[in-house]
Amino acid sequence: MSDGDSATPSTKGARAGRSRDSAASKEALLQSARILFGRQGFESTTIREIGEQAGVDASLIARYFGSKTDLYIAAVIAEDAGEAIPTEYEGLEQMAEVVLARADGRDGPGPVLQAIIRSDTSPEIRDAALDRLSRRLVTPLAAKMAATRDEDRPELRVQVAVAALLGISLGRSLGWFDELRSAPRDELVALIVDALGAITGETPER
Amino acid sequence: MSDGDSATPSTKGARAGRSRDSAASKEALLQSARILFGRQGFESTTIREIGEQAGVDASLIARYFGSKTDLYIAAVIAEDAGEAIPTEYEGLEQMAEVVLARADGRDGPGPVLQAIIRSDTSPEIRDAALDRLSRRLVTPLAAKMAATRDEDRPELRVQVAVAALLGISLGRSLGWFDELRSAPRDELVALIVDALGAITGETPER
DNA sequence: GCCTGATGCCATCAACCGATGACATCGGCC
DNA sequence: GGCCGATGTCATCGGTTGATGGCATCAGGC
Incomplete structure (x- = not known):
């Protein structure tokens, strides 16, 4: 460019007074x-x-x-750090409550769930997301289950429970069905515990 | 183009001998x-x-x-017609078996599930997919449940069960966790019935 | 045999996208 | 006070995409 350019408001580069941080x-x-x-x-x-x-x-x-x-x-990674999701739980009820509470607080499924539900996600994104998901949900639930019950196929049970929980969370975030979308969270959590507790060994005390 | 073009194999339009159907x-x-x-x-x-x-x-x-x-x-619509998924079932076990069998027979989640799991699906696609999903899964399960048990919040229970089933099916299709991916289908169906039967009223007879 | 609509292919368009490099300005350091 | 790296913006690139219109060929009807 010619060296005759003057320092006008529309010149290139950071504008005058613009934050530089x-x-x-x-x-x-x-x-x-x-x-x-x-x-x-x-x-x-x-x-x-x-x-x-x-x-x-x-x-x-x-x-x-x-x-x-x-x-x-x-x-x-930021989502994982920002959500402060525990790496250990009192039990399935607390885990369901945490997952649904986070989901309800967002607009959309969140980057982790978005990454794992799509078949066209790149492998490095998928691995990053699944790694965190396992760390926050699968591993803690497996640890909890190992401490409380002696079931056959514990790893499969835990994985099925987490997949089911994510399906429910996704369905609620995306509004698949009216009741699923609108039900009070505590009522939904109770149903989740009834269902998934039947295979993870945490039957409700009522 | 010039009118000197000859009818050579690379000329425009349907090629000689090409099927016209x-x-x-x-x-x-x-x-x-x-x-x-x-x-x-x-x-x-x-x-x-x-x-x-x-x-x-x-x-x-x-x-x-x-x-x-x-x-x-x-x-x-073609998927819905082609899969021959029933609109009524003997019970949850049959439904889970059908859903997983179809999922296992495909490469990927299928167009219906792809449509409903993405937040950026256009409304007309989403409506078409959800309509068929409800017709094939939610409505039949609700009918079955109404016939067998008198539970509170039956619609919510059915919707939770279907969302969970879809989460498990998706997780298996996308290979989220090793055991979930590789478990024999009948074993997975049994766990699903244990879990979801607890809230739809179909406890297993064992 | 001619006509015409059907059928299929090709080239092109406009818009968009992720990525890149050039440039102006700023502020800390010497 | 000058220098230079940091910081931010802008214009541009090459490629891709869904959609469109033109054209050649075919086959059925008259």
Whole structure:
């Protein structure tokens, strides 16, 4: 460009007075990514939308995260850290309550569930999501079950219970059926415990 | 183009000897759409891939179906008709067996489940899929339950049971956990009946 | 035998997308 | 005060996608 350019408001580069804080920009992108990926999924979320929501240019995504895929993985990690989901539980009831409470508090299934329910998720995203899911749900439930009951096929039982719980959570988030969507959470949790407790060995005390 | 073009094998239009059967072309597109949408979902399946798999040009999709979205809806209807899923069952066990058998026989979740698990599915696709799902699973299970037990909140129980069943089916199709993926179907069905029977009133006779 | 609608293919369009590199400005360091 | 790396924005690229319209060929009807 010619060197006659003057410092007008529309000149390139950071605008006068604009915040220059890479940690804040990065965090804004990450939180926007969590929200939008969690609501819409990977393909339906563009990096331009994420930048807009974060209030910065989308080109910073490549600078700070490397790629859209890497941003998604970072969003999964941030979600995992941000949700403060326990790694051990009093029991199935508490786990169901935690999962549904988190689900009810979000707009959409969240980036972790979005990643695992889609057959076209890239392997590295899927592995990151499944790893956290197992750590937060499967492993603790298996540990709990090993401590309380001696059932055959404990690992299968736990995996079936977690898959069922995720199906219920997803169905509720996406509003598959009227009652499932609108039922009070405590009533839903009670039904979940009745059902899944029958195979994990935690029958309700009533 | 110049009028000097000769009828060579690479000239435009239907090639010499090429089948001219719109019903066959349409059906080929539809079955290809079922398979690819069922395996990869809406966004990750292009109309060019569908045409290739069907052995015809993708432009015929617009001619015969109107749009990619309308093709998806036609695929959902075809899947529903093709799977011959009953609209009434002996009980939960038979329903679980049918759902898992169909799931195990496919490559991927299938177009109906793909449509309902994604938050970004268009409303008309979602409605078409949910309508069939309710007709094949929720309504029959509700009818069965009404005939056998007098529980509180029967509709909620049935909806929870179906959501759980779909979660298990999806988890198995996508290979979320090792045991869930590899367990023999009859063993998995037995666990599902133990769990979901506890809330639909069909306890196993053992 | 001719005509015409059906059938299928091809090229193209407009829009979008993830990624990249250039550039201006800022602020800390020397 | 000057320098230079950090920071942010902008324009652009190459590729992809769903949809469209033109064209050639075929086959049935008259």
